[in-house]
Amino acid sequence: MLVKICGATTTAEVDAVAASGADLIGLWHHVPGGHADLTLDQLTALSARARSAGLTPVLVTFSADTGALSAAVRAAQVSWVQLHGFQTPGVLRALRAQCPDGLKIAKVLHVRDDTCLEGRLTGAYERAGADCFLFDAVTGDGRIGSTAQRLDDTTVTKLADATSLPFLLAGGLGPDNHGDFPATRTHPRFLGIDVDSAARDADGLLNTSRAQAVTHAWRTS
Secondary structure (H helix, E strand, O other): EEEEEOOOOOOOHHHHHHHHOOEEOOOOOOOOOOOEEEEEHHHHHHHHHHHHOOOOOEEOOOOOOOHHHHHHHHEEEEEEEOOOOOHHHHHHHHHHHHOOOOOEEEEEEEEEEEEEEEEEHHHHHHHHOOOOOEEEEEEOOOOOOOOOOOOHHHHHHHHHHHHOOOOEOOOOOOOOOOHHOHHHHHHOEEEEEOHHHHEEOOOOOOOEEEEEEEHHHHHOO
């Protein structure tokens, strides 16, 4: 099971995530107003640090500018992109065509209550070349990304059964709630989890012990 820890902004945070045993680290780029948004130079430097530490860097973005994104993929040498936002299937298809072979593209599907906001587009995303989906919750006021709001097990598995790609789960996950997702964890296409706030200390920084607690709980449950 993959564990992705998201939102590193310093080399110390990258090293903390590497020490936790996680697999993927989310690096934000073109996330307007995001607390962990990085410039291209910062993205490139932290991506190199992550790779040297044995982590797979993931470019997490709200952008639909495929030219800028493909340039960032090459500059930072990332092998994953997470399209977080409401990019169209056409954007995904264009990004796939412009980027190096082997790039993995994860498309976030946003869920409000029990409704997937991109529900009618999931097949189009699959045909456009998505490698996996990431299910995340939308708050009542429309906020997306790092909201710490959880989906329920039934909603997740219902959405998984309506799609055909592997999927990651995000939204308020931590070391104490892995038991709330028995059907999700045993689903044949469950790929792993994406965590942000539960891996942070009181100062808001990614922390080895907190990230390790999440990783251990979900992998050994």
